Amino acid sequence: MRYRRFGKTNLSLSVFSLGTMRYLASPENAHQTIERAVSMGINHIETAKGYGKSEEYLGASWLGGLPVERSQLYITTKIPPMSDPDALEKAIDDSLTRLNLDYLDGLAIHGINTPEHLTEAIAGIVGIDRAIADGRVRHLGFSTHAPVEVILEAINSDRFEFVNLHYYYFFQRHAPAITLASQKDMGIFIISPADKGGRLYTPPAKLTQLCDPFSPLHLNYRFLLSDRRITTLSLGAANPQELDLPLQVADSVESLTESEQSTFMALETALEETLATDTCKQCYECLPCPELINIPEVLRLRNLAIAYNMTEFGKYRYGMFENAGHWFPGRRGDRCTDCGDCLPRCPENLDIPRLLRDTHQRLGGSKGRRLWES
Incomplete structure (x- = not known):
């Protein structure tokens, strides 16, 4: 230690x-x-x-x-x-x-x-x-x-x-x-x-493979x-x-170490290659959202689910939206009204409403609470 x-x-x-x-x-x-x-x-x-x-x-x-x-x-x-x-x-x-x-x-x-x-x-x-x-x-x-x-x-x-x-x-x-x-x-x-x-x-398994030998x-x-x-x-x-x-x-x-740094680079490459033009770069320029959707966090969970198959983690965290108050603020992706307010502010020109709906389809479902309340 x-x-x-x-x-x-x-x-x-x-x-x-x-x-x-x-x-x-x-x-x-x-x-x-x-x-x-x-x-x-x-x-x-x-x-x-x-x-x-x-x-x-x-x-x-x-x-x-x-x-x-x-x-x-x-x-x-x-x-x-x-x-x-x-x-x-x-x-x-x-x-x-x-x-x-x-x-x-x-x-x-x-x-x-x-x-x-x-x-x-x-x-x-x-x-x-x-x-x-x-x-x-x-x-x-x-x-x-x-x-x-x-x-x-x-x-x-x-x-x-x-x-x-x-x-x-x-x-x-x-x-x-x-x-x-x-x-x-x-x-x-x-x-x-x-x-x-x-x-x-x-x-x-996909994340484990990408991180090998660690x-x-x-x-x-x-x-x-x-x-x-x-x-x-x-x-x-x-x-x-x-x-x-x-x-x-x-x-x-x-x-x-060099080997650890190389592995982190491989993870970044996998993210960019898998998501391609749908990659959310987490700039947060899309906020505030009129519907109070936590757009960057919703899309971060989508990034991880698609690039690394971290779907179970994504469901776990996505289920906290609207159920954990100020401990995990923001509303779910299906609350999007297609108002378009976020679109001109996104430097990656992402179709944010489409990605929000896609995330909800992938990760929506069970509701979550803070661990000590479960």
Whole structure:
């Protein structure tokens, strides 16, 4: 296991962090997963008020005994934005009680996904300032599923020491946020690179073939770990066994090899050759859409489904539209009214209404919810 400085917090975190959204089968399973993670060198555990009984299970693990001292393990929890400082302070105390802890190494405002969330978070932050002053909280950050513009605004507020965000090989829209956070010496925590990064633990045969001799999951981890600006990646194991495969690359933090770079180039070539003149280049110039369709994300999922046969991932994410609120905003492709508003703004001259309907036919179907609500 390698360790990196978590920005201005100066915490030295393992390059993989244990996320606790999925270990909820039982208190015993949670304890075994935590114990296994710690024994493999993970020193940062991230939980949240909203993750079912995750905090309670982590708190029970202290009572069950772990093979490290408290000072050797960093704990971050997350609470939603609140404009009332007193309510925010109470939420911190409630989390500390559930966790059986006297202090949090990290506290993240969970889900700054809209400008209103950011305003609310800043308004209530004095409650966190009080908790920092008396030692209950050591470092403040935020997690986000927001458009990049909101993320940049939150970073530029200069109120946060770290950020948890989505950024992967197959989704690089947030690259400017990575750059700005690094310039401001913020810790950078990547959310769910295996799952939200493409469900890469169960890749389709075509993607596996294109990535040979590497696995798609290996390549995505290497894409992230080779970037020295990124501190740590979330590993949301449902049980102890799910830690083993990802942590095989926990020491692979060097620059990309020539072979890895060639494989990434082959993936780009396959995308361009397969989609040809229907390739969405993810410029986002088509927004805003009068029908509130998240056109770039809809077409990104189409890109992946056609170029790499990532259809199951596409269905999984497409099903979140209109079902996950601000966590996955935007409407489905079948909401297009052929108004043509987006067409003159597309530098690739894509027939966007046709592509939206095609995506809905390919990926429409089951409705999805956030994992901890399923």
